[in-house]
Amino acid sequence: MASISLANSRASQLNNLDSCSSMAELKQRHACIVKLGLSSDNDAMGRVIKFCSLSKSADLDYALKVFDTLPRPDAFIYNTIFRGYLQEHMYRRCIVLYAKMLDSFVTPNKFSFPPVIRACCVDLAVKEGKQVHAQVIKFGFGQDSFCQNNLIHMYVNFDSLEEGRRVFDNLEKKDDVSWTTLISGYSSQGFVGEALGIFESLPVKNSAAWNAVIAAFVQNNRFHEAISLFNRMRNENVSIDKFVAASMLSACTGLGALKQGEWIHDYINSSGIEVDAKLATTIIDMYCKCGCVDKALELFNGLSCKGISSWNCMIGGLAMHGKGKAAIDLFKKMEAATARPDYITFVNVLTACAHSGLVEEGRYYFSYMTEAYGIVPGIEHYGCFVDLLGRAGLLVEARKVIDDMPVRADAGVLGALLGACRIHGNIDMAEEIGKQVIELDPNNSGRYVLLANLYAKAGRWEEVANIRKLMNDRGVKKVAGFSIVELEGSVNEFIAGGRTHPQATEIYAKVEEMLGCIKDLGYVPDSDGLVYDVSEEEMENPLHYHSEKLAIAFSLLKSKHGETIRITKNLRVCKDCHRASKLISKAFDREIIVRDRNRFHHFKGGLCSCNDYW
Ligand code: ZN
Ligand code: ZN
Secondary structure, X not given: OHHHHHHHHHHHHHHHHHOOOOHHHHHHHHHHHHHOOOOOOHHHHHHHHHHHHHOOOOOHHHHHHHHHHOOOOOHHHHHHHHHHHHHOOOHHHHHHHHHHHHHOOOOOOOOOHHHHHHHHXXXXXXXXXXXXXXXXHHOOOOOOHHHHHHHHXXXXXXXXXXXXXXXXXXXXXXXXXXXXXXXXXXXXXXOHHHHHHHHHOOOOOOHHHHHHHHHHHHHOOOHHHHHHHHHHHHHOOOOOOHHHHHHHHHHHHHHOOHHHHHHHHHHHHXXXXXXXXXHHHHHHHHHHHOOOHHHHHHHHHHOXXXXXXXXXXXXXXXXXXXXXXXXXXXXXXXXXXXXXXOHHHHHHHHHHHHHHOOHHHHHHHHHHHHHHHOOOOOHHHHXXXXXXXXXXXXHHHHHHHHHHOOOOOOHHHHHHHHHHHHHHOOHHHHHHHHHHHHHHOOOOHHHHXXXXXXXXXXXXXXXXXXXXXXXXXXXOOOOOOEEEEEEOOEEEEEEOOOOOOOOHHHHHHHHHHHHHHHHOOOOOOOHHHHHOOOOOOOOOOOHHHOHHHHHHHHHHHHOOOOOOEEEEEOOOOOHHHHHHHHHHHHHOOOOEEEEOOOOEEEEEOOEEOOXXXX
């Protein structure tokens, strides 16, 4: 009788341990079972350790204290602590404990390896990781997909794609995770072709695999291919989940393909895909970057729960569109909603000030971020601040900010000042800054062109030739300028002077007509530009065949009257195209929205939202 009641009481005590709701309660029950003489019992203590390591109210130190009292902890207990360490990001200690486990002759089981491999992976412990791999095989888990998938991921993270591939190839029963891990691995290192090859060899392609390969193209900025894969996926009737939807929204954002983005958004709404904070932010970002800042704002205002990234995204969106005052108002609302701004928030607030010429506000927020929130300005904040002061013509002050920076100015910060020198024609400062920028960013053609431009304006042709020579000697390639316009469900790409579009003849005729119309409004092709101010767009191409002019002509041909024209361009808009776009918006009574490398230009009635500072 006595032994039965003891057994009952032991069982109920153990069950009690599993149902604890707080550390205080656990400590009490722990004391009870110690009194029952169970302080060396692995089953009982394993439950205590599990609660302390992994529950919501985890207290890993307590778990470790209990662990240290155990004479012979078993594999289950070791595994629990491994996971506890991972949860606390204590990767090195996880690896050390694993070594101790082996030293104590405790045999690891299949649940021991995944956390240890993950620890090696994150800690970039290459040597230890390889040893663990050998032990996985030694202990007989060479075909355990859970262990093997973790190994694939580890090798990918070590940049050892070949090793990862070998593990994958040796695995007889590959599951979804094996395939997607390898696809993402190749993609993360830019080998999109290989990622696609692996995907194609997958016998049954489910949505996880589709998502991995679509995400691979999106991450590598190959948006067109991502969209065609997506269309293939739809044709094969694979269901679209929130991950695919998010990847596709990013592809549309990259291309500025509003119609397709709207389609995805409608699809999300109608198919009942759960819109979490992250997806909501992706949708808002898509509308911002496809030029529909009002729609973005409407969605943002409708969010029941606004996370920091939603606030940042919306403030940044308003900034890009030159709506500086609105961005600052939103920032104030954010503070009022007791959402704590972070580093990125202030980058966006300062960008807003810079794009709208709000000098006083910019000065204020530049010091406010430290005073109110203790955020020390980083290189991005300095970049925005210098940009702001420079654009406003305060070149000397901007220069002083750079000189007083606690960190060394990078090409971004100096480039902002160089850009300001261009706007305000300060050749002396430009020369000095330009040389530094070129040395800091020697492969960026835009830096050379900008300086050459300034020399050209000053008539210093010898220096212009020197810069060209320097570019040639260093083999610096100019980035080809292109503009994208989405019409009738397809994405059309134009390059300067390109004639590959099926309707090229019509388009070029329209360009001539367009330019004829705006000449009546006083358009004179920029003569400076004809010589040099063509920014990075192919210098050999006459100004009137720059990619955005072709894209505008095409849109005028193909879209209905009154429809807004939306163009995405990879480079900065040149001076001549900017002036022409303003006049075209007036002559043809069309709103034209151009997203260039840095910001949005809303051309309407002969004016631009950037007030000619860009
Ligand atoms: Zn141009
Ligand atoms: Zn503009």
